[in-house]
Amino acid sequence: MRWCEQWPDRRFAVEGACGLCWSLAHVPSTLSARARLLATGGDRKTDATDALHVAQVAFFRHVLRPVVQEDQTTLLRLLTERRDDLVHERTRVLNRLHAVLRALPPGGAPTGVSADKAAALMKGIRPVTATDNCRRDMARDLLADLRKLDRRVKNNEAEMREAVAATRTTLTTLPCLGTVLAAEVIGHIGDVSRFPTDHHFASYTGSAPLDASSGNNVRHRINTGGNRALNSVLHTIAVC
Incomplete structure (x- = not known):
């Protein structure tokens, strides 16, 4: 700060800054990468060149997003990213459970298996060989994992519903835009x-x-x- 006092009119910018303080401008890493690519010396990357290119972007672009304190927007983004992780893991476990169940009952297992359908299907299974016993045990473990993930997804959506309501947004009044999609929109955009x-x-x-x-x-x-x-999100809204 003492070094910068020689320039009365000064501006600070940080690459990839989120939630630091109010006096900074946020320079997306893609913009600084483009500035580095267009500079002489090719695509060489050092701390000194990074600082120079971030400063150049901040100097020539006056519509950079100001860095603000973390608020409900950050919370919604965290919840939506967590939901994506849970849903992806649930899909993986469900696919694995279906693959195991296909080899247990005569005729295999139908598609569209859920936790309740899998539990009902397993009640009628009578393993004969040691391999079938192993498959049944694996199916039980996978079913327990699936039920646990179902509860976590449900709890996540409940938290998301409360967080969206706290923003007092009117997005959910639009057609085909529910709580989850509204949370993703607010979490990624913030102040429109x-x-x-x-x-x-x-x-x-x-x-x-x-x-x-x-x-x-x-x-x-x-x-x-x-x-x-x-x-x-926009594609989902359009399809629905």
């Missing part, structure tokens, strides 16, 4: 006023097509960049 226009928001979510025109040939292509989590 940081987007100057709806076009900026469309670009951020990767839902706006990219201009690939050349000469008299006017064409666009699908944007595979942007925030893919928000892009998935």
Whole structure:
């Protein structure tokens, strides 16, 4: 701070800063990486060059997101990320349970197995060989894991519902946008006023097509960049 006093008009920016303090600007790592790539010296990465490129981005871009204290937005993002982990783990356990059950009863196990359906199916199983006994024990363990994950997902959604209600958002009044999707939107966006226009928001979510025109040939292509989590939310809303 003493060194910076020689510049009365100064601005501080930190790459990848979230929840630090109010006087900083947040420089996305993708922007500093682009600045480093365009600089002389190729894509060499050191602390000194990183600091220079972050400063260049902060100097030329005055619409950087200010760093604010962590609030309900951060809480919602943590809950949605935890829910994604739980759902992915539940899917893996469910698939494994179905694979084990297929080899136990005559004719295999039907698709669309849930914890209750798996428990009902296992009641009628009478193992004959040692291999079948091993499969039955594995199925019991997997069923216990599945029930535990079901409870965790349910508890997570209850916490998410309370957190969304605390924000007093009106997102859940929109068609096909429930608690989980609203939590993802708020968790990733925060204050929507940081987007100057709806076009900026469309670009951020990767839902706006990219201009690939050349000469008299006017064409666009699908944007595979942007925030893919928000892009998935918009896709789900559109499909529903």
